[in-house]
Amino acid sequence: MSTPATLPAAPAQFQFRCSLAYAAPLSLNGILVPYLPVWLVSCGFTPFQIAAVLAAQVVCRVAVATSTGTLAGMASEPYRILVWSSALSLLSVIGLFVTSNFWVVLAIVGIQAALFAPYAPMVEAIAISGVRRWGFLYGRMRVWGSIGFVVMTLVAGNLSSLIGTNAVPITALVVLVASLAVAFVAPRLGREIMVRPARSAAGPRGLPFRQVHLLLIGASLIQSSHGMFYGFSTIQWQGMGFSNGVIAGLWCIGVMAEICVFFVSGHIARRFSPWTLMRFGCFVGILRWSLFPVGGEAWFYAILQLGHAFSFAFVHLGLQYRLSEAVAEDRQASAQGAYVAYNGAFLALSTLLSGIIYRHLEIYGYYAMVVLALIGLAAITVASGRYPQRSASGE
Structure with missing residues (x-):
């Protein structure tokens, strides 16, 4: 593919505007991931019903995320997808204020997840x-x-x-309003796609697209091993007598460790290949879930939460750096959508399985997450084994 000699200037404040666009959807996750299960408990739902709602949330997200590439091709500007996604999602979440019926909540949570599904992968593609x-x-x-x-x-x-668990739908509504506002200031890229020859999807540094799917599956399996943690750790810690402040602190320790990795990601990527980052993240994930049933004190879980820097952040960074090398720019939205789809499908199964396992084994159900992480490691090892070249590209 031929490319222009010079690229047009980047949109003004591109990095700042993308930072805002990342903050919006992940702020919503900061509410729904740790506290939606608690809100569902306050509605009187059983562990299986909670798992069903959480799984439906992920399944509906998957169903729409797979069409992200198609939506990107249809839109005159990617930011328009962000606008419609956040606006419709905002309208749907209002339903959580008027009912606590299981079937209605199941439908509302699923619809909201589906409508908001294109937001994050479009931001990644931009x-x-x-x-x-x-x-x-x-x-x-x-x-x-x-x-x-x-x-x-x-x-x-x-x-x-x-104010109690009503804080969950209230804060979710506020974040979705902010997501809509942020969508209007997201960078405009236009429909023309320019790809550098060295980064093409079929070049010597790239993977065949079918091989990318094996990589996406492996990374998604690692992320899905967090299913029991996302769904039941807050409930588990409450049962151990931890206060809301301690629980929030434990969640924040994990994400703060993740933040530290992202801040120094350029240095990390220059020293280690994407494959190394992903494999090491897998090993830490296996160790983390193996030790989770052993502890009973807040300090012990605080140490384990530091592992999130590796079981999530290293795997995510390694995957994104590899995708930037292996997939052409005009297929990035499709690749990101496929990742969301695989991630969501496996996470939905993991979450639903976690509800069943937690009911019978409680905290010892984390050993099932070890198995998922091992399978993910095997998939990534196969992908890297077939294409073992080092590609520490930096940022």
């Missing part, structure tokens, strides 16, 4: 375009999503202590 076209720092943009997660986890936790 950011990766900035990395490839103008050399912006991926980690410096993505880190603000993690910061947003921490801030909203603390806000929702403290507000829950003051």
